[in-house]
Amino acid sequence: MTATIYIPDDSGALALGAHKVAKTVAAEIAARGLDARIVRNGSRGAYFIEPLVEIATAAGRAAYGPVTARDVPSLFDADFLSGGAHRLSLGDPEQIPFIARQTRLTFARCGITDPLSLEDYEAHGGLAGLKKAVAMAPADIVKTVTESGLRGRGGAGFPTGIKWKTVLDTVGDRKYIVCNADEGDSATFADRMIMEGDPFVLIEGMTIAGVATGATRGFVYIRSEYPHAIAKMEKAVAIARRAGMLGVNVLGSPHAFDMEIRSGAGAYVCGEETSLLNSLEGKRGVVRAKPPLPAIQGLFGRPTVINNVISLASVPIILDKGAEHYKNFGMGRSRGTIPIQIAGNVRHGGLFETAFGLTLGEIVDGIGGGTRSGRPVKAVQVGGPLGAYFPRALFDTQFDYEAFAARDGLIGHAGLAVFDDTADMLKQARFAFEFCAIESCGKCTPCRLGSMRGVETIDRLASGVEPGKQIELVTDLCNTMKFGSLCALGGFTPYPVMSAITHFPEDFKPHPVRAAAE
Ligand SMILES: Cc1cc2nc3c(=O)[nH]c(=O)nc-3n(C[C@H](O)[C@H](O)[C@H](O)COP(=O)(O)O)c2cc1C
Ligand code: SF4
Secondary structure, three states: OOEEEEOOOOHHHHHOOHHHHHHHHHHHHHHHOOOEEEEOOOOOOEHHHOOOEEEEEOOEEEEEOOOOHHHHHHHHHOOHHHOOOOOOEEEOHHHOHHHHOOOOOOOOOOOOOOOOOHHHHHHOOOOHHHHHHHOOOHHHHHHHHHHHOOEOOOOOOOEHHHHHHHHHHOOOOOOEEEEEEOOOOOOOOHHHHHHHHOHHHHHHHHHHHHHHHOOOEEEEEEOOOOHHHHHHHHHHHHHHHHOOOOEOOHHHOOOOEEEEEEEOOOOHHHHOHHHHHHHHOOOOOOOOOOOOOOOOOOHHHOOEEEEEHHHHHOHHHHHHHOHHHHHOOEEOOEEOEEEEEEEEOOOOOEEEEEEOOOEHHHHHHHHOOOOOOOOOEEEEEEOHHHOOEEEHHHOOOEOOHHHHHHOOOOOOOOEEEEEEOOOOHHHHHHHHHHHHHHHOOOOOHHHHOHHHHHHHHHHHHHOOOOHHHHHHHHHHHHHHHHHHOOOHHHHHOHHHHHHHHHHOHHHHOOHHHHHHHO
C-alpha cells in the first residue's frame, strides 16, 4: 500500500523549513525506492512543533516534529512510514494537548486534508452546508445565520445575519460579497491559515452568502504580503469553478455565483471596510463616511456584504449542523468558537480554536505556556495594534466581546501578543501613536494630527519635561481621538495608549526618575 506523508505547505511551516523537509523526504523516497506519496497539507496551528510531519498508518496518524531536513534520513531509518519510534515522535496528533484541547468547528479540516482536493474536502464534511443552502429560501439561510449568533470576526463583532438581511432586503441590479482578507493586525494569522489550509471552506461560505443575499459575484481582498495564500485561493477557485461549485448553476442549482481574488494595496487602513472597497475599485484606500452603509451602497455603489474570512468560513458548518449546534458553544452574546492566535514572547505560539469563555490567564499560561524567555508575563495586547494591554491583574477576563469591552479592551481579530517583564510600556504607547501616524489615511484631523502630537507628547514625557502635564495632555488627546475620529484607526489608538498608562504607571515616569529608582 502506498504510504501517505503529510508535510505542511503553510507559510508559517514554510518559514520554519517545511519545504526543505518535503524536498529531502522526496529525495529519500526516490533513493530508497519506497512506495510513498507526499501530501502538502495546511498547518494544524501548533507552530511550536512545526514542521509537523504526519504519516497515515493503519492505526491512524503518527506525528513527528519539529522536523528539520537533517532529521529526515534518521526518520526513514526508524521506519517512520509505519509509525516507528524516533526522538521526534509525538504519537497521535489528535492527542497532542495543544490540539486535543481545542473545539474545531471552523478549522475542522485545517492541517488534516489536502487543501486543493475537493474530494478530500467533501470526504471530511465539506459542501454539506452549501448543498443545504441551495435548497433553502434565501430568507431562511439568513435566519439560520442570525440564529446561530455568529458575529463578525474581523474586529467589530457585528451580527453577521443582520448584515446579510440588509443586503437581502435592499434592491440592486447587482450585489456583491466581499471577503476581507487584509489581516493587518499584529499577532494574527487565522485568515491566512484557513486560506492556505482549507480554501474551499471560504469559497463555500462566500457562495452561501451569495445565495442568501442574491449576490452573484464575490471578491477576496487578500493582503499582498500573503502571496502564498493568494496563489492557493486562485488555484482553489479554479478547481471549484471546474467542479461546478462556482458558476452559473452552483452545484446544479438555479443560483449563479462566481468570485475573483484581488491583491491588497499594502496599507493597514485598507482593512477598514470602506477603505477596502475604494481600494477594490482601483482608488486610494481612504475611508468613506458612513452612511451609506456598504450593505446598501458598497462596491461600485451596489449592496455589498463585506465580511472577514473567519466569519464567512464559519458559515458552512452553521448551515450543515444548524444554528443551535453552533450557538451551543460560547457564552453570553459571544456564540460559537473563536480561533485565538497566540503570538509574541510565548512558549506555545499558534492558533487555538475554542468556544468563547476561557479566561485570558487560561489562554496565556495554560495554553500558551507562559513566555518563551521564561521571564514573568508583564502584559498581553489583545486585538491587534488598536487593542488594549492587559496586565496579569486582569487575567480573569473571559474571552467574550462584552467582558473585554467592560475592561476597556477589545477582542478584535483575536490575536494575542505576549510581552515579558522587559517590555517598556512607554515605548509601546509611543509605538501605538506612531503606528497610527504612519497608517492614517489622512481623512480626519484627530487621527492625522493627533497621532503625531501623541508621539511628540510621549517623547517629552520620556525626557522628563513636565511629566504630569504630558499625561494630562495625552489623556485629553486620547479623548479627542476616541470620540472625534471617523474610523477605528484613530478612534481605537487610545486603547493601547491609555491601557499602558493606566496599568503600568511605573513605566511612565521620566527616564532620569526611572533610572534613579532602578
Ligand atoms: C483600521 C482598520 C483596519 C481593519 N482591518 C481589518 C482586517 O484586516 N480584516 C478584517 O476582517 N477587518 C478589518 N477591519 C474591520 C472592517 O472594517 C470590518 O468591520 C470587517 O471587515 C467586517 O467583517 P466582519 O463583520 O465579518 O467582521 C478593520 C477596521 C479598521 C478600522
Ligand atoms: S481615523 Fe484615521 S484612518 Fe480613520 S478616517 Fe480618520 S484619518 Fe483616516
